[in-house]
Amino acid sequence: MKSYDIAVIPGDGIGTEVMPEALSVLERTADVCGFGMKFRNYDWSCETWLKTGKMMPDDGMSQLSQHDSILLGAVGFPSVPDHISLWGLLIPIRREFHQYVNLRPVRLLPGIPCPLANKKPGDIDFWIVRENCEGEYSQIGGVFGEGTPSEGAMQTAVFTRYGTDRILRYAFEYARKLGRPHVTSATKSNGLFHSMPYWDSRFEDISKDYPEVRTDQYHIDILAARFVMSPERFDVVVGSNLFGDILSDLGPGVTGTIAVAPSANINPERKYPSMFEPVHGSAPDIAGQFIANPIGQIWAASMMMEHLGEPEAAKLIMKAIETVLDRPDTPRTPDIGGTAGTRELGAAIRDQI
Amino acid sequence: MKSYDIAVIPGDGIGTEVMPEALSVLERTADVCGFGMKFRNYDWSCETWLKTGKMMPDDGMSQLSQHDSILLGAVGFPSVPDHISLWGLLIPIRREFHQYVNLRPVRLLPGIPCPLANKKPGDIDFWIVRENCEGEYSQIGGVFGEGTPSEGAMQTAVFTRYGTDRILRYAFEYARKLGRPHVTSATKSNGLFHSMPYWDSRFEDISKDYPEVRTDQYHIDILAARFVMSPERFDVVVGSNLFGDILSDLGPGVTGTIAVAPSANINPERKYPSMFEPVHGSAPDIAGQFIANPIGQIWAASMMMEHLGEPEAAKLIMKAIETVLDRPDTPRTPDIGGTAGTRELGAAIRDQI
């Protein structure tokens, strides 16, 4: 029997609460589909950092590299500065495993109240392809003149041709694969004097290899507005690390709740494990209450099965999510208008499979 | 009789179409309120650049400095790269005149169809205070290794303490002045390793001088989502040049159309003229048809009168805009659901005064 070996990092806050729901959905799915699932738990988190001063052990990356994929909950907690917790775990995994594609669906699901007027499931359905290894997220820079009136901070974004071309190419390939030959690029070449004109020139160049794919380019400011005013018009949206980050929270916001959105950190060459996580964070404000919506984590598990080459399993999970959300008597968590807990909603989805 | 001397730069595209409407509204308002208005037209634009290689003459800034305020239409046209047109006109004016505050209202007006469900005028009403002189918009950087496989681009953001503190302080003062003691800061300290932790530390420090003002901080990704999911919760939102730019297009998007939103580039010390413009751009796609909505430009004129110390005139203009929009028989431009032209909507507002 085929079996998959998964590294599980629940992380912090609600990460530890939603993860068990995803694992039990995966176990059920494996039974139904006839493959095996092996989970190895890693308790790397801000708690670990407070005890050891490290977010993961020195050989952490090599431990993870043994697995087929990584399922992550959420990282970060108020007791530890974000730039320590995230740059000690999430970001090194993305970078060292060359997970340069961050793929995030924006899809209005049935039974999720949409903040936009007159929208129904199917109306909003597109993909964000976010660069995930370089760009604005950089350690280059620092504070100068500390404590003097001329104090300040500098932050340098780096766009390599290598890094830019591979994400743009992925976006075009993905649009082709979806059969939706239309790619929208997020830019800001009128304000970011060097990086974005460069991004635009690479976009133009790469697009020539995909003559059948229609292209659009919008400055990030107006693009954000269009996500709200006309979300129907998008198919594949490609953006830098920062712009992709902003758009892939905004998109789920437009479809009602970021709690259900998943995020796939993909190494397309499959030389390294890819990592799957919900878009939401550790949510310290509701952690400990077991009222977090587990759907983001479960949908992430579905994207993982798709990546591992089990599209039927992936579909089964998605179908279960949609069926349960569509039922009038579904146990809903507070973010989608109910009073149910994480476990009840998780169990309802699992039982559907 | 008191009289105001205004530099008028219609600029490109629809800038030249909406500007006459604002001027005629201003003239009428001056008559009614009993002050004088003197306009001096400057035809600086992309057309000028194509002829002369310059967006404005060498002594352009000194010409502008003679005026009480500047009213700008829109700059930029496809025939000229954005980073030439904007960095040759709009951005030098903002910087050299120390217009370090970019103040932009987000307000749902009557009679404007809102993309959000169940919102009525009054529900969405807050202010964005955007840093307008430094930050991510910088000329530091460039392309390296051009034409080689190791090619790339770098872009450095600069946050000085001088520049950061003055915008944060303005936001707190403005919240106080409005009687809405609540400031939300846009950050991204979990991804932008140096600049945003610095921004956050300045925000914390400055906030101590305003103990009665409630503060919130959100990462820009989730903040963008909250603009859609709960726009009622904001009073004053302060952000860097880039974050403020994104939020102040997104905000008007959430309230229906960016065509009506104004933007005030303010030098609070009044050592230099301030500049008032609509948020929208030159809109090459509809330029030449005289169907652009003139309200953004007219509202910008209202903000100008407020700044010049004529609050009654400012209110009169706003009242006219709202009254006209609220009328069932209003001549509506296409962006707000009608077939009328720029001039008809402009005339309707003028006649209301």
Ligand SMILES: CC(C)[C@H](C(=O)O)[C@@H](O)C(=O)O
């Ligand atoms: C045209 C562009 C440079 C400008 C900006 O980003 O500042 C515009 O988007 C604005 O918001 O005024």
Ligand SMILES: CC(C)[C@H](C(=O)O)[C@@H](O)C(=O)O
């Ligand atoms: C936690 C943070 C560093 C992260 C990011 O910005 O990449 C998160 O917002 C995400 O989108 O996965």
